[in-house]
Amino acid sequence: xxxxxxxxxxxxxxxxxxxxxxxxxxxxxxxxxxxxxxxxxxxxxxxxxxxxxxxxxxxxxxxxxxxxxxxxxxxxxxxxxxxxxxxxxxxxxxxxxxxxxxxxxxxxxxxxxxxxxxxxxxxxxxxxxxxxxxxxxxxxxxxxxxxxxxxxxxxxxxxxxxxxxxxxxxxxxxxxxxxxxxxxxxxxxxxxxxxxxxxxxxxxxxxxxxxxxxxxxxxxxxxxxxxxxxxxxxxxxxxxxxxxxxxxxxxxxxxxxxxxxxxxxxxxxxxxxxxxxxxxxxxxxxxxxxxxxxxxxxxxxxxxxxxxxxxxxxxx
Numbered sequence: 001x002x003x004x005x006x007x008x009x010x011x012x013x014x015x016x017x018x019x020x021x022x023x024x025x026x027x028x029x030x031x032x033x034x035x036x037x038x039x040x041x042x043x044x045x046x047x048x049x050x051x052x053x054x055x056x057x058x059x060x061x062x063x064x065x066x067x068x069x070x071x072x073x074x075x076x077x078x079x080x081x082x083x084x085x086x087x088x089x090x091x092x093x094x095x096x097x098x099x100x101x102x103x104x105x106x107x108x109x110x111x112x113x114x115x116x117x118x119x120x121x122x123x124x125x126x127x128x129x130x131x132x133x134x135x136x137x138x139x140x141x142x143x144x145x146x147x148x149x150x151x152x153x154x155x156x157x158x159x160x161x162x163x164x165x166x167x168x169x170x171x172x173x174x175x176x177x178x179x180x181x182x183x184x185x186x187x188x189x190x191x192x193x194x195x196x197x198x199x200x201x202x203x204x205x206x207x208x209x210x211x212x213x214x215x216x217x218x219x220x221x222x223x224x225x226x227x228x229x230x231x232x233x234x235x236x237x238x239x240x241x242x243x244x245x246x247x248x249x250x251x252x253x254x255x256x257x258x259x260x261x262x263x264x265x266x267x268x269x270x271x272x273x274x275x276x277x278x279x280x281x282x283x284x285x286x287x288x289x290x291x292x293x294x295x296x297x298x299x300x301x302x303x304x305x306x307x308x309x310x311x312x313x314x315x316x
Contacts, residue, residue, distance in 0.1 A: 050291040053170060053195045057226065057278075057286040058092050059300070060085040062254030062261075063112030066202065066226065067093065068193065070167035071292075077120065078105040078191070078202065079113040083140050086119025092285070093124065100125040103166055105158075106144070107204040108178075108188040109136035114144050121147035130164070133157040133178045134187040158189050169292075170195045175218055176210055185229060186210055192222070196292020201244060203228035203235070211240040223295065224248045224288060227270070231262020238269045246270075248297060250286060251279040 051071035058065040060081025068076040075098050080089050093099075104126050106114050118140065120126065129148055135141075148155060157178075164172035171194040178187035188204030199222035203211075206228050214220060225246040228235035230253040249270050253261040262279070270277050278286050284301030 050196065050293070051169070052289050052291050055193070055200060055224075055288045055290075056092075056096070057250050057252060057280060057288075058089060059280040059284045059286075060088060060112075060116065060252075061280075062230070062257045062259075063115070064107070064204070064226075064230075064252050065089050065116065067096070067098070069096075069098075071169040071195065072167045074102045074167045075100065076103045076105065076164075076166055076172075077101050079107055080104075080116030080118075080120050082112045083115035083118070083143075086116030089116050089120055090123045093120075098124075100127070102127050103130060103164070104128070105130045105189065105191070106132060108132045108134055108184045109138070109141045109144075110184050110205065111138065111140055113188075113205070115140045118143040118147045121151060121153065126151070126153050129153050129155045130158050130189075131155055132187050132189050134182070134184055136184070164191075175214055176204070176206055185234070190214065192218075192220075195290055198223050198290045198292055198295050200224045200226070200288075201246070202226040205229040205235075207234045208237050208240070211235065211237055215240060215243055220244045222246055224250065225275075226250045226252065227262070227266065229261075230257075230259070231266040232259065233263045233265060236266045236269055238272065241269050241273045241275070245273060246275050248288070248295075249275040249277050251277065251281075253279065253281050255281040 053071050054069040056067040058067060063081035063085060064079040065081045066078040070076070080086055101120070101124055104117060104120065106117060106129065158174045160174055160177040162174040164174070166172060173192045174189060175192055176188065176190035185205040185207055188206045190204055190206055191202045193200040193202065201220060201222040203226055211228070220243055222244055223246065225244055227249050231251045251262050267277070278297065278299065280286060282302055283299035285299065287298045289296045
């Protein structure tokens with residue numbers, strides 16, 4: 001005798017489903033709509049939403065510290081600000097629920113980039129370090145190296161063209177590396193980070209010569225750019241920014257800094273290419289969230305945005 005469940009399924013498919021009127025869902029309602037057979041197969045007709053990636057530009061004053069949370073839950077920290085900011089970086093990470101860093105990237109050994117990493121390496125579980133390979137003779141650089149040795153953290157030296165295998169959902173590539181006779185800034189690692197159709201270009205502290213080098217070799221067009229060298233006069237040529245064509249530009253610097261960052265020329269160049277400008281000095285912590293199709297920017301301070309003013313509200 002046939003199983004009663006099979007008979008019930010045959011009855012539903014033969015007599016019930018054909019009697020159910022089929023309505024045409026609108027584009028807005030399609031995501032939440034069900035077809036009549038969904039209650040049998042227990043499936044939705046819409047594609048699941050992509051997981052999100054978050055990029056945090058941490059306010060460390062005059063310096064850089066960038067946290068990337070990948071769609072599959074990996075954590076990558078790029079630089080750690082000055083030595084005095086190491087505790088602030090660790091506090092920020094722990095507040096975000098992060099105690100393990102899958103990859104720490106040291107773009108170059110300047111004090112306002114590598115200085116705070118010693119405290120990060122001391123306080124958190126760091127699985128690996130990617131370093132520029134540029135050596136330095138300062139005490140804070142020794143502290144950074146000493147923490148790597150103390151905790152037996154694997155170290156890899158970055159190479160131009162290298163793909164960073166962190167999360168299969170995102171593409172991370174090294175575009176600039178250390179070569180003999182390069183200064184600290186010239187040797188600064190430049191990273192491209194791509195998730196879906198959203199591109200980030202993280203310029204470290206490289207200068208105009210390196211910008212031209214990159215333009216000659218890569219398609220740099222990106223939705224978001226971390227402006228090189230804190231908006232100093234040594235970086236961010238108009239030609240470079242025109243080719244990158246960023247929708248959003250992030251400036252990392254401290255208020256009333258002794259270097260005069262950012263300079264008027266950089267602000268004017270960003271305005272000319274139509275970028276929305278955010279700065280850690282004014283906006284505080286800047287967090288960009290993306291699903292690979294769109295992105296959203298949130299700030300902890302006041303969001304200074306300009307695309308057409310001829311004044312420079314970012315200095316002082």
